[in-house]
Amino acid sequence: MLGPLDRLLRTTRTSHGASAVVTGAGSGIGAAFAVELARRGGAVVCSDIDQGAAEKTADLIAQQGARATAVRCDVSRIDDVQALAEQSQSWFHGPPSLVINNAGVGAGGAAIGEVPLDDWVWTLGINLWGAIHGCHVFTPILRDAGPSHPRRGIINVASAAAFGAAPGMAAYNVSKAGVLSLSETLAAELSGSPVTVTVLCPTFVKTNIVESGRISAESGELATKLMRWTGFSPAKVARICLDAHDHGDLYCMPQLDAKIGWNIKRLAPQAYTRGAGLLSRVNLP
Numbered sequence: 001m002l003g004p005l006d007r008l009l010r011t012t013r014t015s016h017g018a019s020a021v022v023t024g025a026g027s028g029i030g031a032a033f034a035v036e037l038a039r040r041g042g043a044v045v046c047s048d049i050d051q052g053a054a055e056k057t058a059d060l061i062a063q064q065g066a067r068a069t070a071v072r073c074d075v076s077r078i079d080d081v082q083a084l085a086e087q088s089q090s091w092f093h094g095p096p097s098l099v100i101n102n103a104g105v106g107a108g109g110a111a112i113g114e115v116p117l118d119d120w121v122w123t124l125g126i127n128l129w130g131a132i133h134g135c136h137v138f139t140p141i142l143r144d145a146g147p148s149h150p151r152r153g154i155i156n157v158a159s160a161a162a163f164g165a166a167p168g169m170a171a172y173n174v175s176k177a178g179v180l181s182l183s184e185t186l187a188a189e190l191s192g193s194p195v196t197v198t199v200l201c202p203t204f205v206k207t208n209i210v211e212s213g214r215i216s217a218e219s220g221e222l223a224t225k226l227m228r229w230t231g232f233s234p235a236k237v238a239r240i241c242l243d244a245h246d247h248g249d250l251y252c253m254p255q256l257d258a259k260i261g262w263n264i265k266r267l268a269p270q271a272y273t274r275g276a277g278l279l280s281r282v283n284l285p
Contacts, residue, residue, distance in 0.1 A: 013246040014153040014196060018042035019092045021084065023075050023134060024103030026053025029157060029205060032234035033100050034058075036242060038066035045088045045096070047073040048103070075103045075130030078137075085137045095141050097149040101134035101179075102157040108169035120171045127175035128182075131156050135186055142195050153196040153245055156183045160203045160258040163265050166276055176201075187250050198245040203258045205237050 020037045024030035026048030034044045038061040046061070046068055048054035054070035061068035069091055073084040088096055107115075107123040135154065142152045161169060162176035183199035190197060237254050244252040253259045265272045 014098055014151040015042070015242040015246050016040045018044075018098040019094070019096045019149070020098040020100065021045045021047065021088050021096045021138070022100045022102060023047045023073060023084075023130065024157075025057050026050045027057075029200075029202075029234045029237055030100070030102040031057045031060075032238035033102060033155075033242070034068065035061060035064075036235065036238045037098070038064060038068060040242070041066075042098075043067040043092065045069055045071055045084070045091060047071045047075075047084055049074045073103075075101075075133055076125035078133050081130075081133040081137050085141060089141070094148060095145040096138070097142070097145070097151065098153045098155070099134060099138040099142065100155045100157070101131040102155075103130050104157060104175075107171045111168060112170045115171055123171040124175050124178075127172070128178040131179045131182055135182060139186065139190075139195075143190065143193060145194075150194060151196070152194050153198065154183075154186065155198045155200060155241060155245055156186075157200045158183070160201050160253070160255075160261055162199075162201055164261055164276065165273065184250070196245060196248055198241065198249055198252055200237070200241045200252045200254070201258055201262070202232065202237050202253070203255045203261075205232055205234055 015037060017040070018037055020034075020042050022030050022034045022037070022044060025034045025044070025046035030048070031046075034046050034057050037044050043066070044058070044061060046054045046057045048057075048070075049072065051070060051072040054072065058068040058070040071084055071087050073080045075081055104127045105123060107119050135156070138154065142149075142154065145152055156179050158179040159172075159176040161173045162180035165173050165177075180199055180201065183197055187197035232255060240254040241252045251262075253262055261272075
C-alpha cells in the first residue's frame with residue numbers, strides 16, 4: 001500500500017512512480033538513471049544498442065524488487081525508436097510518463113579538416129539524431145497521454161560541450177549543441193502543457209565513454225584523468241538531474257565548473273572562446 005507521501009510524490013513529481021523509457025541504459029549515466037527511477041518507485045524500459053548490457057541493468061533493477069525490461073534499440077535508426085515506443089507502450093499497458101534520451105558516444109582528438117567525415121556521421125547519428133528521433137517519436141505520445149499521467153517529462157542528455165566548444169572535439173561539440181537547442185525549442189513548444197523538458201549538461205562523469213568512443217589516445221588519456229580527478233559518479237548526476245526535472249528546471253548543470261562555464265560563455269562569449277583556445281594549447285598533447 002502506498003502511504004500519503006508516496007501518493008503525493010507520484011502526482012507532483014515526474015520522476016516518482018514513473019513509467020520511464022531510458023536509452024543508453026546499459027551503462028554509465030543511462031544505467032544510473034534507470035536504477036534511480038526504479039528506486040523512486042518507477043517501472044523502467046532499459047534500452048541500449050547492446051542487448052546484453054540492457055538486460056544486466058534490467059536484472060539489477062529486478063533484483064531490487066522493481067519492474068524493468070530490456071529492449072535493444074539503435075537510436076540512430078528511426079525504425080528502431082518507433083519500435084521502442086511500441087514495445088514500451090505494450091509493456092506499460094499505456095503511454096510512458098518519462099523519456100530520457102541519453103544514448104551517446106564520445107569523439108575527439110583531431111581538428112576540423114582532419115576529423116574523418118565518417119566520425120562526423122557516426123557521432124551526429126547517435127548523439128544528435130538519436131535525441132531527435134526520441135523527441136520526434138515520443139513527444140506526441142507524452143503530449144497526448146491524458147489524465148493517466150498528470151506529470152510527464154522528457155530529459156535530453158547533452159553536455160557542457162554543448163556551449164564549451166573545446167578545440168579538437170568538433171563533432172561531439174556540434175552534436176551536443178544540437179541537443180541543447182533541440183531541448184530549448186521543445187520546451188518552448190510544450191510550454192503550458194503537462195510535459196516538462198530538461199536538458200542535462202554535465203562536465204566530466206565517471207563513465208566508459210572514452211573506451212567506447214572514437215577518441216585519440218592522447219585525448220582519451222587526458223579525459224580519463226579528468227574524469228578520475230574531477231568527475232561525478234553517474235548515480236550522483238542522475239539524482240541531481242531527476243530532482244531538477246521534478247522542480248521544472250529546463251537546464252541541469254550538476255557540477256560547479258559547468259555552471260561557471262555557462263555563465264562566462266553567456267556574459268563574455270568572445271573572451272571565453274579565446275580562453276578555450278589558449279588553454280587547449282597549454283594542456284592538450
